[in-house]
Amino acid sequence: MNPFDVQSFMAAGGLIGLCVLIFIETGLLVGFIFPGDSLLFTAGILAAQPDPYAPLWVPCVVVPLAAMAGDQCGYFIGRRLGTGALRGRVARMIGPEPLAQTQRYFDRFGPLTVFFARFIGIVRTLTPVVAGFSGMRHRMFTAFSAAGSIVWAAGIILLGYYLGGIALIRNNIELFMIASVLTIVIPTAWHLLRRWRRRTDVTS
Numbered sequence: 001m002n003p004f005d006v007q008s009f010m011a012a013g014g015l016i017g018l019c020v021l022i023f024i025e026t027g028l029l030v031g032f033i034f035p036g037d038s039l040l041f042t043a044g045i046l047a048a049q050p051d052p053y054a055p056l057w058v059p060c061v062v063v064p065l066a067a068m069a070g071d072q073c074g075y076f077i078g079r080r081l082g083t084g085a086l087r088g089r090v091a092r093m094i095g096p097e098p099l100a101q102t103q104r105y106f107d108r109f110g111p112l113t114v115f116f117a118r119f120i121g122i123v124r125t126l127t128p129v130v131a132g133f134s135g136m137r138h139r140m141f142t143a144f145s146a147a148g149s150i151v152w153a154a155g156i157i158l159l160g161y162y163l164g165g166i167a168l169i170r171n172n173i174e175l176f177m178i179a180s181v182l183t184i185v186i187p188t189a190w191h192l193l194r195r196w197r198r199r200t201d202v203t204s
Helices: 006-027 029-033 036-047 057-086 089-094 096-109 112-119 123-133 138-163 173-203
Strands: none
Touching: 006 036, 006 057, 006 123, 029 123, 036 057, 036 138, 057 123, 057 138, 096 112, 096 123, 112 123, 112 138, 123 138
8 A cells, every 4th residue: 555545544544543643642652753733634634535534523532532541541650650750761762851841831830731731742742641740630630631632632633624625735635644754753863863962072
């Protein structure tokens, strides 16, 4: 199958794949490599096609649920492992800056961070874990997680759905998929390059 034959991919289980990736993005620390925003936007565009992979309401319901489930997983990892959840090779790849940024959001916004983090790249991966080991009440975390997941996931899918009616976008879906891949490759490569330069400066 052509890797950019998106409609065939979605018909073969793309919605399930999307839900899995959205779950991993906040359920496991490795999820920081996934471009959740781009995936959701593309899912909305595909739902607007003449032969959609699913009715619009399906991803608007199912994908937020996957996001909430991911948040719960991340929360309980943080609750069980404490700050140790942010140690190891994956944590070193993420680096200290995103963690410090997440902590600043908690200091400034408190529980609202769980809602706002949904719209901020790597921060949404770290927030459930930090909420778990920082002692945030589970009921409060769940409430803000549910609100953020619905607004973020369903909102971006709807945005892609309505913009998918524009011919220029509808006829260039492949470019959006390429852009989605680049949103993984470029930030990851830039982050690793910066870390390599810092190590080189220290050892030189």
